[in-house]
Amino acid sequence: MTTSTPKRTPFYSAHLEANGKMVDFSGWELPINYGSQIEEHEAVRSDAGMFDVSHMVVTDIQGADAKAWLQKLLANDVAKLKSVGKALYSGMLNDNGGVIDDLIVYRMNEAETEYRIVSNAATRDKDLAQFSKVADDFEVTLTERPELAMIAVQGPNAIAKLKEAKPNWAETLDGLKPFVGADISQIEANADKGDWFVARTGYTGEDGVEVILHEDNACEFFALLQQHDIKPAGLGARDTLRMEAGMNLYGHDMDETISPYECGMAWTLALKDDRDFIGREALIEKRQQAKEAGTAMKQVGLLLESRGVLREGMEVIINAENQDTESQSGIITSGTFSPTLKQSIAIARIPADVSDEAIVQVDLRGKGKFVEVRVIKLPFVRNGQKQFA
Known part of the structure; x- marks a missing residue:
């Protein structure tokens, strides 16, 4: 070929x-x-x-x-x-x-x-x-x-x-x-x-x-x-x-x-x-x-406040205890380490009814060990300034 x-x-x-x-x-x-x-x-x-x-x-x-x-x-x-x-x-x-x-x-x-x-x-x-x-x-x-x-x-x-x-x-x-x-x-x-x-x-x-x-x-x-x-x-x-x-x-x-x-x-x-x-x-x-x-999806930002790097393709788990619904999932569509914020960020697609301030979970290493990740509204940074509290 x-x-x-x-x-x-x-x-x-x-x-x-x-x-x-x-x-x-x-x-x-x-x-x-x-x-x-x-x-x-x-x-x-x-x-x-x-x-x-x-x-x-x-x-x-x-x-x-x-x-x-x-x-x-x-x-x-x-x-x-x-x-x-x-x-x-x-x-x-x-x-x-x-x-x-x-x-x-x-x-x-x-x-x-x-x-x-x-x-x-x-x-x-x-x-x-x-x-x-x-x-x-x-x-x-x-x-x-x-x-x-x-x-x-x-x-x-x-x-x-x-x-x-x-x-x-x-x-x-x-x-x-x-x-x-x-x-x-x-x-x-x-x-x-x-x-x-x-x-x-x-x-x-x-x-x-x-x-x-x-x-x-x-x-x-x-x-x-x-x-x-x-x-x-x-x-x-x-x-x-x-x-x-x-x-x-x-x-x-x-x-x-x-x-x-x-x-x-x-x-x-x-x-x-x-x-x-x-x-x-x-x-x-x-x-x-x-x-x-009840299957509508939306795009959000994810912020990892512990060590590690969020990557494209990782599953996002919305815990049942954080929502009045059954456990749901989404997916990371882009992920990287942010040089400006000095922590890992991602763009993800998750169920539309999840709060824009929710805490969700991601399996960073694919071994069933989930870490907490914060949902935020995009963008993370604009004109050099962090856009979230």
């Missing part, structure tokens, strides 16, 4: 020069760290760091039916995007109400005929297949942009340092509100429309931006950011940061068998009108059935 060679992003040589330890991630060769995952994590929490996220899929949408197509495709409603540059986080559901992917869509023009989607690398093929399938009924053109690179600059000092690195961006960056982006191609030399785009979004629970740029400019931009003391950070720090921030990782915290109600994405469901998006009917029906049967 042959194995495919991992793809490389436009930043590959920059990673090697920065001593990045490269690993295979969803078919891409990306740095797990550059020497110290903890230092990279702490740099983002206290100063500024950068992550290569060029493996993400950028798709540009054009056409008279672009808005209508997105309203059919996504569980959240792009009608909420009231101005150019606004971003929307949404699940894209299958016919059964499960999550095919979670993605961000940006409105790119006044006429609501141009949008940009950024979606996950691991789900690229099925995402593009779903895009194309739904597009058959609409006047819309979909263009994948593999020539574009993407880098996230994150941390409390990220924007200030980026302004020092790119003074000509200062006015744009000063005007960017959270979850808003701007095409800055017009202020970059020899750039075509859409080749440079900056958005105040991220996956770390810190302030910062994500920058889309042409692959030809990638390594030069990486070096410029390094010169302004923005620390390269790898996949390891990206995972601990997103977990502290209570953010889902596709294929772990949700997938096509999990509904938005079960993975903390209920807030993304736009259900107040009669818009007929894919998966709506099944989503509502299954939600009602789960409530009536």
Whole structure:
């Protein structure tokens, strides 16, 4: 059996020069760290760091039916995007109400005929297949942009340092509100429309931006950011940061068998009108059935206040004596040691009727010896600060 060679992003040589330890991630060769995952994590929490996220899929949408197509495709409603540059986080559901992917869509023009989607690398093929399938009924053109690179600059000092690195961006960056982006191609030399785009979004629970740029400019931009003391950070720090921030990782915290109600994405469901998006009917029906049967699940955070590390796949036991019901169980979908909190944390899916302040149990070593774990509302950390008492 042959194995495919991992793809490389436009930043590959920059990673090697920065001593990045490269690993295979969803078919891409990306740095797990550059020497110290903890230092990279702490740099983002206290100063500024950068992550290569060029493996993400950028798709540009054009056409008279672009808005209508997105309203059919996504569980959240792009009608909420009231101005150019606004971003929307949404699940894209299958016919059964499960999550095919979670993605961000940006409105790119006044006429609501141009949008940009950024979606996950691991789900690229099925995402593009779903895009194309739904597009058959609409006047819309979909263009994948593999020539574009993407880098996230994150941390409390990220924007200030980026302004020092790119003074000509200062006015744009000063005007960017959270979850808003701007095409800055017009202020970059020899750039075509859409080749440079900056958005105040991220996956770390810190302030910062994500920058889309042409692959030809990638390594030069990486070096410029390094010169302004923005620390390269790898996949390891990206995972601990997103977990502290209570953010889902596709294929772990949700997938096509999990509904938005079960993975903390209920807030993304736009259900107040009669818009007929894919998966709506099944989503509502299954939600009602789960409530009536007492099988509804929800997403929570778990905090281990003793020694040990919570890991994905561990069963969560809700003791009968803590609930007025029979003993129930859930599952850890992501688990790690939190560098900020200095203790183990997890994202878990547990029965919906369990209190958000309950004490539950986890078998850490699979030997039937259970330890107590505290249930909390997500996130654990936001903007460098602990979010629970």
